[in-house]
Amino acid sequence: MKKIKVGITGGIGAGKSVVSSIFQKMGFPVFNSDQEAKKLIHESFALKSEIIHLIGDKAYDKSGNYNTTFVSQLVFENPKKLEALNKLIHPKVRSAFEKFLESAESSLVFNEAALLYETDAYSNFNQIILVTAPLELRIKRCVFRDNVTREIIEKKIQNQWTDEKKRAFLPYEIINDGVKPLLTQVEDFISFILPNKRQLNTREDIELLVQTFYSKVMQDEILIQFFQHLDFNSHLPKMVDFWCFVLIGTTGYTTNVIEKHLHMPLQNDHFDHWINLFNQTLDELFVGENAETAKQRALVIAWTTKSKLNLN
Numbered sequence: 001m002k003k004i005k006v007g008i009t010g011g012i013g014a015g016k017s018v019v020s021s022i023f024q025k026m027g028f029p030v031f032n033s034d035q036e037a038k039k040l041i042h043e044s045f046a047l048k049s050e051i052i053h054l055i056g057d058k059a060y061d062k063s064g065n066y067n068t069t070f071v072s073q074l075v076f077e078n079p080k081k082l083e084a085l086n087k088l089i090h091p092k093v094r095s096a097f098e099k100f101l102e103s104a105e106s107s108l109v110f111n112e113a114a115l116l117y118e119t120d121a122y123s124n125f126n127q128i129i130l131v132t133a134p135l136e137l138r139i140k141r142c143v144f145r146d147n148v149t150r151e152i153i154e155k156k157i158q159n160q161w162t163d164e165k166k167r168a169f170l171p172y173e174i175i176n177d178g179v180k181p182l183l184t185q186v187e188d189f190i191s192f193i194l195p196n197k198r199q200l201n202t203r204e205d206i207e208l209l210v211q212t213f214y215s216k217v218m219q220d221e222i223l224i225q226f227f228q229h230l231d232f233n234s235h236l237p238k239m240v241d242f243w244c245f246v247l248i249g250t251t252g253y254t255t256n257v258i259e260k261h262l263h264m265p266l267q268n269d270h271f272d273h274w275i276n277l278f279n280q281t282l283d284e285l286f287v288g289e290n291a292e293t294a295k296q297r298a299l300v301i302a303w304t305t306k307s308k309l310n311l312n
Contacts, residue, residue, distance in 0.1 A: 003101060004108050004193060005124065009116040010131030011160050012153070013138030013145075015176035019131050020112040022186045027292030029104040033113035036096050037089050041066050050088045054081070076159070090119055105295070107283050108194060117166050127193055130171035132163050137177065190287055200282075200290035203244055209294070210239045213281045222273050226264050246297050247290045258305050268311050271302045 008023075008030075010016040017032075024030045040047050042065070051059050051071075058070050075082035101109055116122045133141075135157070142153040167173070172192065174185045190197075198205055214236060217223045242257055244250040278298050282291045306312045 002107065003104065004126045005101065006108065006110050006193065007116045007122060007125040007128045008110055008112040008131065009114065009122075009128060009166070009171075010133075010176075011138060011163060012114070012156055013140075013142040014131045014133045015141070016112055016114075016131040018176060019129065019174055019182065019186065020110060022182060023110050025289065026186070026190075026287075027106070027289040028108055028110055028287075029100070029106050030110040030112060031097050031100045033093050033097065033111055036093050040089065040092050040096070044092065047088065047092060051085070054084055054088065076155075086115070086119060090115075090121065094121070094124070105279070105283075106292075108190075108287060117169060118161055122169060128169065128171040129189065130163065130166050130173050131176055132173055133176045133178075194287050197285060197287045199288040200247060200286040200294060201288075202248070203240065203250070205286065206243045206247065207240050208285060209281060210236055210243065212285060213278055214239075216277055216281060220273075220277060222270065223277070226266070226270070243294065247293060258301060258308065261305050262308055266305070266309060266311075268306065271306055271311075275299065275302055 008016050008020050020030045020032070041051070048060065048064075055071055055074065059067055061067055071085075075085055097111055111125070113121065116125070116128060122128050138157070139150060139153050142148070142156075143150055146153075172189055174182070174189065176182060187199075190199075198208075200206065200209065214227070214232065217227050238255065241250075241252045242255075245252065275298055279295050282294055303312065
């Protein structure tokens with residue numbers, strides 16, 4: 001599956017983590033580069049050795065904990081040290097993201113990172129989202145969040161690239177000013193990046209899913225044997241009712257979907273093939289939280305049916 005990589009960045013206090021959380025709640029995988037960097041700094045023995053070689057023994061205290069205050073002050077006053085430190089950390093973070101990307105089942109994967117343009121990492125992505133907010137609002141957010149003085153935040157902002165400089169790279173901008181709805185902007189981005197895909201939110205969407213999936217089933221040499229005898233004029237509406245009940249809460253489906261499959265001579269590889277074909281159909285047509293919920297529910301159905309058939 002070809003995957004679209006999207007970077008999420010923005011200045012301190014802009015709210016990039018808020019935007020990331022919305023994508024995550026919609027079912028999209030989000031990698032946090034800054035959190036991964038902190039994890040590596042504390043847990044990677046090899047990286048610890050490299051940092052101590054660069055910064056000195058004071059980079060970590062006697063208990064082996066990273067001396068954030070000392071290192072931050074040192075690199076804040078020495079841009080060359082900061083650049084050298086970033087060159088130690090960022091390749092390892094990128095490697096971790098590649099593993100995350102490889103394991104992600106979604107065709108759209110996000111990476112939240114404070115420094116994408118500054119480190120030239122932006123070139124590794126298909127699209128960049130720049131989260132922005134008015135300067136005064138950013139400062140107030142940081143003062144409240146970090147419990148620090150305004151002067152400290154202003155100094156940090158002065159050492160970051162401006163939004164104007166980042167806009168020169170033509171990112172997709174999401175404005176987090178507390179006025180313009182974030183969810184609408186996020187949905188607009190999904191429509192922009194995946195123009196042919198829909199949210200799985202209506203009965204019409206679910207009819208498309210069911211019809212497309214069973215069309216694939218009837219062309220599949222492994223699964224066709226179990227379905228070729230069905231009257232699809234009656235079967236498809238029932239499947240639509242079932243998925244409408246699961247995904248959008250409508251009533252009308254009363255049949256036990258698992259019991260209906262227990263008479264079939266199914267084996268483990270049949271279930272695996274069914275799940276793969278179902279997920280492939282979802283990925284081709286839909287994005288969002290309900291698409292991911294459909295995948296999870298399909299796995300539960302498969303596992304429960306296999307249990308009743310003593311295949312687990």
